[in-house]
Amino acid sequence: MYKHYPSLVLGFHACEREIGEALLSGDGGFKTxxxxxxxxxxxxxxxxxxPHRAEKYGEELKNKRKKLDTPFVVGAVIHLGYCFDLLESHSLQVLKNYYLSLKKAYLKSGLEMPINNDVGTNTDKLLRKLDCAVFEYMHSEMNKSKEKPFDSIRAAFWxxxxxxxxxxxxxxxxxxxxxxxxxxxxxxxRPLEMERDYPIV
Known part of the structure; x- marks a missing residue:
C-alpha cells in the first residue's frame, strides 16, 4: 500500500538530438x-x-560506444505512480523471491541462467542480462496472475x-x-543553465 508515490520527480534522458527535439515538440513518442x-x-x-549525469552518459554513448552522433539531454516531469522501489526493503525481498523462482524454472528446463557481465576492465557489471531477465520474469508472472502492473522501477547504483x-x-x-x-x-x-547571479531555489 506504500508503493504509490504521491509526488513528482524530475528525470533526465540522454538521446540523439533529433529524438530529443521530437520529444520536446510533441512529435516523438515514448521510447522503450x-x-x-x-x-x-x-x-x-x-x-x-x-542532468549532469545524463550529459556525461550521452558523451560516453558518443565517444566510447559510438551509439550517438549528437548527444542531447531532455528533462521529464515524472509521476512514479505504482513504483517498484529498490531503495525499500520489501521490494528487495520481492525481487529476490522472483530470482529464486526464475532460477528454479531454469534448473527444471536444464538451461543456464543469464549472468551480469563486466565490459573490458570495467567491473560495474554494465551488461546486466541476469537482472533484466529477473525483472521481465517478475512482470510476466504478475501479468499471468492479473496483478496490478508496476508503472515504474527505481533503484540506486554504486x-x-x-x-x-x-x-x-x-x-x-x-x-x-x-x-x-x-x-x-x-x-x-529543455534543461536550463543556472543563472549564477541569483540564488538557487
Whole structure:
C-alpha cells in the first residue's frame, strides 16, 4: 500500500538530438529500451535529478560506444505512480523471491541462467542480462496472475571508482528510473543553465 508515490520527480534522458527535439515538440513518442542487458528491464530510462549525469552518459554513448552522433539531454516531469522501489526493503525481498523462482524454472528446463557481465576492465557489471531477465520474469508472472502492473522501477547504483580511498561513495553513484507506463511522464522540457547571479531555489 506504500508503493504509490504521491509526488513528482524530475528525470533526465540522454538521446540523439533529433529524438530529443521530437520529444520536446510533441512529435516523438515514448521510447522503450528492450535490450536484454537493461539494468531494470524494459522501459524508458531516466537519471533522477541529474542532468549532469545524463550529459556525461550521452558523451560516453558518443565517444566510447559510438551509439550517438549528437548527444542531447531532455528533462521529464515524472509521476512514479505504482513504483517498484529498490531503495525499500520489501521490494528487495520481492525481487529476490522472483530470482529464486526464475532460477528454479531454469534448473527444471536444464538451461543456464543469464549472468551480469563486466565490459573490458570495467567491473560495474554494465551488461546486466541476469537482472533484466529477473525483472521481465517478475512482470510476466504478475501479468499471468492479473496483478496490478508496476508503472515504474527505481533503484540506486554504486558505479565507478571510489570517490576517495576507502570511501563508501563512487564517482558515478546515481538513482535510475525505468518508466514502463508512458502516462507517468507528464511532460518534457529543455534543461536550463543556472543563472549564477541569483540564488538557487
Amino acid at each position: 529500451s528492450t535490450n536484454d542487458y537493461d539494468w531494470l528491464g524494459n522501459g524508458m530510462y531516466f537519471w533522477e535529478n541529474s 558505479e565507478g571508482e571510489e570517490l576517495y580511498p576507502s570511501a563508501g561513495f563512487k564517482e558515478k553513484n546515481h538513482v535510475q528510473i525505468c518508466i514502463r507506463n508512458p502516462n507517468c511522464i507528464k511532460g518534457y522540457f
